Amino acid sequence: MGEPGTKDLLSLEELEASVAMRTGRKHTLSILVENKPGVLTRIAGLFARRGFNIDTLTVGPTDDDRISRITLTLDGAVHPIDQVTKQLHKLVNVLKIRDLDPQDTVARELALFKVAVDGVQRAEVMQICEIFRGKVVDVTKRSLTIEVTGTTDKIEAFERMVRPFGLVEMMRTGEIAIARGRGET
Amino acid sequence: MRAVDAVMECLKAEGVEVVFGYPGGANLPTYDAFVDAGIRHVLVRHEQGGGHAAEGYARATGKVGVALGTSGPGATNLVTAITDAMMDSTPVVFLTGQVRTELLGTDGFQEADILGITMPIVKHSFLIQHPNEIPRAIHEAFHIARTGRPGPVVVDIPTDLSRADIDYQPVTDVRLPGYQPTREGNQKQIRQAAKALASARRPVIYAGGGVISANASEELIALVRSDRFPVTCTLMGLGAYPAPDPQWLGMLGMHGTRTANYAIDEADLVCCVGARFDDRVTGKLSEFAPRAKFIHIDVDPAEISKNVPAHIPIVGDAKQVLTKLVAEYRALEPDPSRLEEWWQRIDAWRERHPLRYEDSADREIKPQFMIEALYEATGGDAIITSDVGQHQMWAAQYYHFKRPRQWINSGGLGTMGFGLPAAIGAQVGRPDETVVCISGDGSFQMNVQELATCANEGIPVKVFIMNNGYLGMVRQWQELFWDRRYSHVDMGGYPDFVKLAEAYGCTGLRFEDKTTLVDDMKAALATEGPVIVDVRVTQEENVFPMIAPGAPARDMVG
Numbered sequence: 001m002g003e004p005g006t007k008d009l010l011s012l013e014e015l016e017a018s019v020a021m022r023t024g025r026k027h028t029l030s031i032l033v034e035n036k037p038g039v040l041t042r043i044a045g046l047f048a049r050r051g052f053n054i055d056t057l058t059v060g061p062t063d064d065d066r067i068s069r070i071t072l073t074l075d076g077a078v079h080p081i082d083q084v085t086k087q088l089h090k091l092v093n094v095l096k097i098r099d100l101d102p103q104d105t106v107a108r109e110l111a112l113f114k115v116a117v118d119g120v121q122r123a124e125v126m127q128i129c130e131i132f133r134g135k136v137v138d139v140t141k142r143s144l145t146i147e148v149t150g151t152t153d154k155i156e157a158f159e160r161m162v163r164p165f166g167l168v169e170m171m172r173t174g175e176i177a178i179a180r181g182r183g184e185t
Numbered sequence: 186m187r188a189v190d191a192v193m194e195c196l197k198a199e200g201v202e203v204v205f206g207y208p209g210g211a212n213l214p215t216y217d218a219f220v221d222a223g224i225r226h227v228l229v230r231h232e233q234g235g236g237h238a239a240e241g242y243a244r245a246t247g248k249v250g251v252a253l254g255t256s257g258p259g260a261t262n263l264v265t266a267i268t269d270a271m272m273d274s275t276p277v278v279f280l281t282g283q284v285r286t287e288l289l290g291t292d293g294f295q296e297a298d299i300l301g302i303t304m305p306i307v308k309h310s311f312l313i314q315h316p317n318e319i320p321r322a323i324h325e326a327f328h329i330a331r332t333g334r335p336g337p338v339v340v341d342i343p344t345d346l347s348r349a350d351i352d353y354q355p356v357t358d359v360r361l362p363g364y365q366p367t368r369e370g371n372q373k374q375i376r377q378a379a380k381a382l383a384s385a386r387r388p389v390i391y392a393g394g395g396v397i398s399a400n401a402s403e404e405l406i407a408l409v410r411s412d413r414f415p416v417t418c419t420l421m422g423l424g425a426y427p428a429p430d431p432q433w434l435g436m437l438g439m440h441g442t443r444t445a446n447y448a449i450d451e452a453d454l455v456c457c458v459g460a461r462f463d464d465r466v467t468g469k470l471s472e473f474a475p476r477a478k479f480i481h482i483d484v485d486p487a488e489i490s491k492n493v494p495a496h497i498p499i500v501g502d503a504k505q506v507l508t509k510l511v512a513e514y515r516a517l518e519p520d521p522s523r524l525e526e527w528w529q530r531i532d533a534w535r536e537r538h539p540l541r542y543e544d545s546a547d548r549e550i551k552p553q554f555m556i557e558a559l560y561e562a563t564g565g566d567a568i569i570t571s572d573v574g575q576h577q578m579w580a581a582q583y584y585h586f587k588r589p590r591q592w593i594n595s596g597g598l599g600t601m602g603f604g605l606p607a608a609i610g611a612q613v614g615r616p617d618e619t620v621v622c623i624s625g626d627g628s629f630q631m632n633v634q635e636l637a638t639c640a641n642e643g644i645p646v647k648v649f650i651m652n653n654g655y656l657g658m659v660r661q662w663q664e665l666f667w668d669r670r671y672s673h674v675d676m677g678g679y680p681d682f683v684k685l686a687e688a689y690g691c692t693g694l695r696f697e698d699k700t701t702l703v704d705d706m707k708a709a710l711a712t713e714g715p716v717i718v719d720v721r722v723t724q725e726e727n728v729f730p731m732i733a734p735g736a737p738a739r740d741m742v743g
Contacts, residue, residue: 033363034362034363037312037314038300038304038310038312041301041304042304045304045305046305049305082490083487083490083491086486086487086489087487089486089487090485090487091309091363092308092309092329092361092363092364093363094363095362095363
């Protein structure tokens with residue numbers, strides 16, 4: 001048994017049991033939407049009420065000012081991606097959805113790291129920065145602020161490298177992604 | 186012209202004959218426009234009633250219903266009806282007034298963010314920012330509400346924009362690049378489905394409310410009769426296939442027939458048309474139709490493989506898909522004798538497990554008997570609306586619906602208080618039909634104020650309250666699953682429904698004797714104007730058979 005209407009105790013397994021198919025990998029959805037009021041709320045609301053968890057989300061203009069692009073990433077191990085895209089398609093303001101194949105996609109995010117450094121450490125951090133092709137965008141006696149762009153993996157690797165020096169704060173934009181080749185994303 | 190007058194023009198262009206609404210500060214311009222518009226307006230007594238009336242109208246006629254409310258509380262009172270329309274895919278356009286634009290976001294008097302509140306429960310909504318947008322938004326709202334999988338659309342218009350002067354040009358097109366419902370159905374998939382049906386030895390056709398929304402009853406009947414296919418309908422689908430009938434197994438699901446549930450359980454192929462494998466149908470999902478392959482025909486792609494993975498998914502309008510499916514199936518000329526054994530099994534279930542109840546030995550009216558009497562008194566021909574609870578299930582079991590749009594109830598949301606206003610809407614849309622609301626003593630009180638609407642507008646609905654003095658369905662669950670620890674389900678003896686009916690200007694009657702019940706009901710039905718009948722029935726009767734919640738269908742009890 002085990003339904004809320006009955007008094008039987010619910011087991012955790014029952015709560016977790018689900019029939020939906022999982023792909024088990026990270027998915028990047030590229031979504032074109034009409035640039036109308038409330039579109040982002042509709043998408044965010046849909047995710048919240050269907051219990052889909054967004055890992056990252058970026059929104060920006062496209063070359064057509066009536067249309068915006070939303071790039072979002074979510075975990076296919078947790079969510080039935082097929083159901084996510086079908087539900088998104090039901091939103092009237094959603095024009096096009098592409099579930100990007102990681103093999104055929106260039107994905108980047110931008111991150112800013114503020115690292116606490118003094119004297120000796122400064123050179124070491126700058127060396128790491130160079131290896132990661134980062135850019136120092138602000139410097140004080142006691143800190144360095146570094147801009148890094150790249151894949152999520154690269155940014156996470158950079159974070160691991162500088163964290164021991166004293167990471168004051170970190171900001172990340174979330175991923176944007178574009179299909180490889182001549183065709184449109 | 187004023188934007189509100191353009192709204193009236195748009196409503197007329199959409200073929201709107203009637204709207205159900207309630208005025209207030211923020212929709213005063215709209216109400217001013219009604220004075221000259223020539224559109225019938227039914228003044229309800231609560232916006233929720235207006236919303237359900239618009240639903241009842243839509244479900245009885247197949248047209249788009251329209252409900253109006255003012256800003257703030259007027260709009261929030263519509264929320265239950267909007268949700269109900271969403272869950273049951275009912276096409277309704279809700280027009281709400283909003284505070285003037287300069288007050289938006291300031292917590293102005295009677296301001297509520299109704300678009301924000303309703304975002305999860307609408308098919309779509311429109312926030313009007315410029316008066317010139319209004320005509321297009323109204324037409325797009327109707328288009329979205331009625332096409333694809335139908336549903337509710339909210340248009341929220343700030344009061345200053347309604348009063349603005351616009352250069353009105355009739356809108357003849359809709360521009361919705363992100364909204365292109367699939368109608369046709371993939372021919373290859375349809376052929377696959379036909380082949381699967383032709384080779385199935387234990388097939389069942391499982392039809393839902395989508396068949397009714399798509400006006401595809403005839404096509405469903407054609408499919409069922411293209412061979413000796415057994416057919417069952419969901420609660421929302423009742424009437425899509427005429428009952429009783431040799432190929433009709435009865436309703437399926439929690440309170441469906443054993444025959445229908447056992448047939449699904451043993452089926453090798455389930456052909457689902459316009460239904461969504463709701464938990465009240467499947468019981469324990471992992472053990473639903475464990476031996477079957479699934480064909481799933483639905484206009485909403487998101488329903489396919491949502492709960493049960495479909496082997497042959499077909500996205501499209503049921504009418505179009507079924508027409509093609511019947512043609513493909515006939516072309517295969519399958520051998521009908523392969524179903525012989527299957528029918529022997531089904532007939533054996535039918536014989537052993539008909540719907541039954543123990544009738545009283547005296548004059549006491551059993552609730553099941555009450556529905557059978559009503560069926561007889563109405564010749565099985567009335568449009569029936571219902572509220573939610575035991576009476577709803579008994580109505581579904583014992584009133585054999587023979588045509589689509591004859592049965593109007595709140596299936597998905599299960600809204601108590603739906604029945605009376607839905608009956609009002611149905612009666613307004615179908616003035617020549619007998620419209621009967623089967624209600625319960627609990628449900629009826631949730632929108633009882635609409636009796637005044639009936640009396641004032643001369644809407645002659647007949648309400649039969651199955652009065653057992655309890656919130657019967659909750660009591661049943663407490664009895665069966667909570668060791669009979671009754672908690673707050675006794676409704677006491679109030680109100681006196683006869684006096685209440687009279688206070689509202691309706692005829693009130695009370696029936697307590699089963700021996701004269703059919704004749705008494707006939708007399709009530711023949712009485713002019715709205716009639717409310719308090720039918721006293723057995724207090725502690727349970728709806729059976731039943732799939733206990735979370736249990737598999739083959740373990741039905743009762």
